[in-house]
Amino acid sequence: MRRIQAGSALSAFGLGFTVPYLYVYVAQVRDLGATTAGAVLAVFAMAALVALPFTGRVIDRRGPLPVLVGAAVLASAGAVSIGLAEGVPAVVASAALLGAGTAVMQPALATMLVWCTDATGRTRAFAMQFFLQNLGLGLGGLIGGQIVDKSRPESFTLLFGIEAVMFLVLAGIALTVRLPRPASLQQPQAARSGAKGGMRVLLGHKAMVQLCVLGFVLFFACYGQFESGLAAYGTEAAGIEPSTLGTALAANTAVIVLAQFVVLKFVERRKRSRMIAAVGLIWAVAWLLAGYAGLGSSSQAMATAAFISTYALFGLGEAMLAPTVAPMVADLAPESMVGQYNSAFALVKQLALALGPAIGGPMGAALHGPYIVTFVLFSLGITVLAIRLGRQLTPVQNQPYLAVSSRVVAQHRPAEQVEAAA
Template sequence: MTRAMRQKNQQYGTAGGTLRRVQIGNALSAFGSGFTVPYMFVYVSTVRGLGSMTAWLVFTLFALAALVALPLAGRGIDRYGARPVLVAGAVTAAAGALAFGHASGSGHILMSAFLFGAGVAAVQPALATMIVRCSTQETRAHAFALQFTLVNLGMGIGALIGGQIVDVSRPASLTLLFSVEAVMFLVLAAVTGTIRMPAAAPAAVPASAPAAVPASAPTAGGRVAEPKSDLRTLLADKAMVRICLLAGLIFFTCYGQFESGVAAYATDVVGTSPSVLGLALGVNTLAIVVLQMIVVRITARRRRSTAIAATGVVWLGAWAAAAVAGLVSGGMVATAAMLSVYMLFGVGEALLAPTLGPIIADLAPAHLLGSYNAAFALVKQVAIAMGPAAGVLLVGAGLPAAYIAVMAGSTVLIVALALRLRTQLTAAQDNAVRRTRVVTTSVEPRLAGELRPAA
């Protein structure tokens, strides 16, 4: 083995160890979030007695905090690296969670919510950037899928334990939950703040790729001056704009409905009990944990746009099941239909996990990876914030059929936009080519065969 090959293997081994630490820290922070996420609304409105309007303002402030924090986080990642931004975001989120758990008045709780939301928002693109830096094109889909699985598993376990502690008649029990979440964010900062990130390798640009931003001329010191990270560069990337629009629709249609529109529809229209809703969330998590690695293997030889379109088809089935539940409200059939809704949502989520993150990573120029991940996270936060408004308003206005129709129509649009996205992605970005096995000889490694189109 040559010296260059040994160095390369050592670099991959270091990156793999770093990635494991990032994943562990991420899972632990998700575990902490699981303690509080299901109880945010009831904590503000009931436990602290501030009413539903203040509770909705809290969720609005989460979105506003993301609007402020994410552009700054993206620029910070591109300039200083993902690790310091992640540590700063995690510490900020910990301070916000601790303040949120001890807040009593509306002003105090709203300020804590903004601080907490800003910290969580900064953590997301930093984690995504670290995963990209610690993986290769061949391992990236698996890394993102594993992250998604661990997050869901951590949140599920946290919610299960938190449910045994919470008591709405005792504010101290909720304070304890938010304190646990704060500690877990500090653990994330400690685990990731001491790692050494592998050097960023310049991404290979396929021959079929569209023209990129011209590289700057070398400076007097021999270094290449990278173009500045600005919004114009991102908006000029038509593929990135398309994937953000598609992602916004995806997050609005599924994630934005989980604990709002679907829950309101299930309880008000179908007559589902809160205990069944808890079981449905468990079914969703179980579907993701069981299917995720299987889906990774299936999608490894498929176009990413095909996987996104398949997600739309699966979610269309989920909304059809919701319609059936509404028609036969009450009884075992309605319960089974609502459980299948959450299960099908989980199948779609498993399809997306190894797909969206790698597309963003392949689209982003190396010097703008943080900005691209921040823009994607911003779209996600805004879409999720808009989701509850649409769902609760339609169901609350006595228009459940219109709610189902809007969501079903959105899933059809997801399919159409995913298939249209193919025209904006290169074959490599869409995972439309795959490499055959590498055959080593005594002289040098060579590829056995050529690049072949994926299914």
């Protein structure tokens, strides 16, 4: 578990080096223009959408380890080639490799965490992964910002080279891991039959379908707006300086890093559906603060503070989601289909991240009032969807701590009660 978490954090560190600067690199450093840069970002997302539908079946048939190693090597090749590419075809092809590799890593890592934990320890494992990945992304972006220089293309080549090395380090660490092998994968015929009916089984699983719908709304209303719609709204409606956007993102990361384990103690003994419903209410308040920042009726300092607080509240909600949503996907999955369930949820996330900027960006820039109202309603929709999902979950799926409590009670039954029961 420690090795998997360390490798995941290092790969996030590598991504943090390059992702914030990919647009600038393509459009300005390589002088390929804004249109090409937009196409590169679109290809980066589309490659994930193409690769993920096939990923889960391979994970369930072959295990997550070879999939993770292959994806890390693919992403490393993409990072190296994009750092050396100068023409449009080379940059676009490199972005496709990098996008596909990084996307496939997500369900592979998630499945490895599932194999290394039981239902009761899974909450903490996914919370730790989220904490370390955010810490890695934040540190990578901070250090990368000190290295990059638009007048020196070789500085960007160095960044992509460091990212490539981090992916190879992840692959090397993964190869040292000896995973416990679930009983379902020791029965090839059962695994093959589960894989063939995988999509049909998943679509017939009402709770999982509802969780995917909820996940789409979660990622669309939060992550899909960070660097597009909300940033455009802040600069256009609230008069936020571009440099303040970096401060707001830093506040988001700081809240996650500082609050994650405090929040975990509060969340892990409570119903997951209620915690997700609470996130919807917190994010509704965050969007209202963003609306206040754009009213223009307060001082610039107050508007800036409200806007930064929006990102901070998003961070609090993210810290509450980390130990609830991802472990729930694993707990809903049949043992022979964990990879397919994780891949399906990753695909839903990627769709939300692709559509979020496309819809939110223009709205945030031009339709200020409707933009805020729309995402306040989306946030309240999260609360409604979470409450409905809770009705589809078993008590242990909704509150894994019940399994711990029942075992503790069983272990401490007095001897005379045991004899009487016998």
